[in-house]
Amino acid sequence: MHELSIAASIVEAVTESAAAYPGARVQQVRLRVGALASVVEDSLQFCWEITVEGTPLQGSQLVVNIVPVVAHCAACGKDGELASLQSFRCPHCGEPVTDLRQGRELEIESIEIDEVPVPK
Amino acid sequence: MTTRIVELRRGILKKNDELAAGLRTRYSAAGVLVLNLVSSPGTGKTAFLELTLRELRARGARVAALVGDLETDNDARRLASSGAPVRQINTHGICHLDADMIDKHLAAWEGVDIAALDYLFIENVGNLVCPSSYDLGEKIRVALLSVTEGEDKPLKYPTLFNSADAAVITKIDIAEPCGFNRDLALKNINEIRPGIRIFETSAKTGAGMDDWLAYLAEARS
Numbered sequence: 567m568h569e570l571s572i573a574a575s576i577v578e579a580v581t582e583s584a585a586a587y588p589g590a591r592v593q594q595v596r597l598r599v600g601a602l603a604s605v606v607e608d609s610l611q612f613c614w615e616i617t618v619e620g621t622p623l624q625g626s627q628l629v630v631n632i633v634p635v636v637a638h639c640a641a642c643g644k645d646g647e648l649a650s651l652q653s654f655r656c657p658h659c660g661e662p663v664t665d666l667r668q669g670r671e672l673e674i675e676s677i678e679i680d681e682v683p684v685p686k
Numbered sequence: 687m688t689t690r691i692v693e694l695r696r697g698i699l700k701k702n703d704e705l706a707a708g709l710r711t712r713y714s715a716a717g718v719l720v721l722n723l724v725s726s727p728g729t730g731k732t733a734f735l736e737l738t739l740r741e742l743r744a745r746g747a748r749v750a751a752l753v754g755d756l757e758t759d760n761d762a763r764r765l766a767s768s769g770a771p772v773r774q775i776n777t778h779g780i781c782h783l784d785a786d787m788i789d790k791h792l793a794a795w796e797g798v799d800i801a802a803l804d805y806l807f808i809e810n811v812g813n814l815v816c817p818s819s820y821d822l823g824e825k826i827r828v829a830l831l832s833v834t835e836g837e838d839k840p841l842k843y844p845t846l847f848n849s850a851d852a853a854v855i856t857k858i859d860i861a862e863p864c865g866f867n868r869d870l871a872l873k874n875i876n877e878i879r880p881g882i883r884i885f886e887t888s889a890k891t892g893a894g895m896d897d898w899l900a901y902l903a904e905a906r907s
Contacts, residue, residue, distance in 0.1 A: 568781055568816035575698050583694055593689070597698070604815050604845045651844040653877050662880030666848075672819065674694045681688050 569609040572672070573617040580677055581622055587679055592622060594678040596629045600671040601651060607632070635669030702820055705785035709823030716801040719906045720808065722822050724846060725830035726839075727812030730856040732761045733889035734830065735809055739768035741899055742805060750798055752791055753809040754783040761809065771798050782816035783808065785823060804906060814843040825851075826905060831875075832856040833866035840871075840878045847878040852885065852901065859888040 576595065584592055599605050607630045614628045635648040639656035645667055646657040656663050697703055713720045723731050735751060742749045750771040753761045762774035773795050775787055788808065792800065800806060808824065810817045829850035831839050834857060840847040847853065853875050861868065868886075875884055883901060887894035 568819065571780065572698060572819075575701070579694075579696055579698065579700070583692065583696070587690075587692075590690075602845045602848060604818050652841045654844075654848065654880055655877075662876070664880055670849075672698045674696050674698060676691050676693045676695075678689060678691050681690050 570613045573613040589682040590679040592626045594627045596675045598671045598673050598675045600633045600669040601635050602669045603672045633671050636667045637663035638665040702785045706821035706823040718800045718803045720806045720824045721826045722808045722824035723828045724810045724817045729830045729832045737889045739770040747804045749805045751807040754811045781813050782820050784820045814846050818846040818849050828852045830854045833861040833864050837871040840874045844878045852883045855886045858886050859891045
């Protein structure tokens with residue numbers, strides 16, 4: 567259950583980035599989370615509501631896009647999406663794979679903000 | 687009022703990753719091999735590490751250990767009986783160690799200079815999920831699994847086993863009464879992390895320690 571720490575890290579990072587837009591309200595935060603990132607979306611959503619309270623992100627929506635695991639196969643040379651996390655084998659030729667090209671992501675892709683025009 | 691989408695493409699654990707990268711550079715400059723030991727609670731990390739520290743010291747190696755737990759310094763006291771410097775990190779509810787905790791504890795550790803060490807072991811909080819996300823700057827991440835836990839543990843926790851550099855099976859002295867299916871356990875570990883080095887050990891009988899110690903010496907050279 568480290569989703570609370572993850573939620574706190576997201577709030578910290580977004581607050582920093584949003585500071586470049588004074589007065590703006592953050593409406594949405596979009597994440598890219600790898601299937602191998604050990605993050606449970608339901609827990610993260612639950613922690614989100616608690617974590618954003620009293621911060622500039624209060625009321626914002628969290629959108630989690632899950633990134634499947636893609637491995638490069640040394641045997642057949644192709645990249646392929648793993649059919650299951652219980653078997654690290656190439657979906658094309660069935661050989662074991664160790665070279666993961668995606669699936670561990672844990673990143674903030676973008677934020678949607680409502681900008682308030684700055685009075686001149 | 688206008689709505690705008692701002693691309694960030696920023697790692698959520700960027701701060702931890704940056705700190706860990708800094709630690710990795712420091713370890714490398716200091717010439718110390720750092721290992722991060724991860725398993726469920728009760729696998730026998732502490733007993734395995736205690737024997738490892740003793741054996742390494744008996745061979746003249748300079749070793750130390752940081753040990754993470756939610757509460758108590760019981761593990762640190764057990765490990766200290768090996769004669770090696772040991773420091774307890776109490777996370778008070780946090781389910782993993784992070785790079786900042788390691789950084790702070792290394793700085794506050796009186797009498798221990800990593801440049802004067804050959805090996806530094808970090809025993810993580812007993813947990814097979816959360817520690818996998820937090821890089822501590824280690825060179826080798828070791829996933830441990832005991833014969834009492836069930837051969838399908840690697841399949842249940844693929845993230846951790848896939849991120850490991852070595853796997854250690856503990857308590858093999860009681861494999862038989864536990865009905866431990868060795869072939870299945872090895873197959874499952876290989877299914878998640880093909881080709882990983884696997885050590886079959888017992889902290890009670892010392893089985894498998896020679897291979898493990900040879901691996902450590904090789905990893906340092």
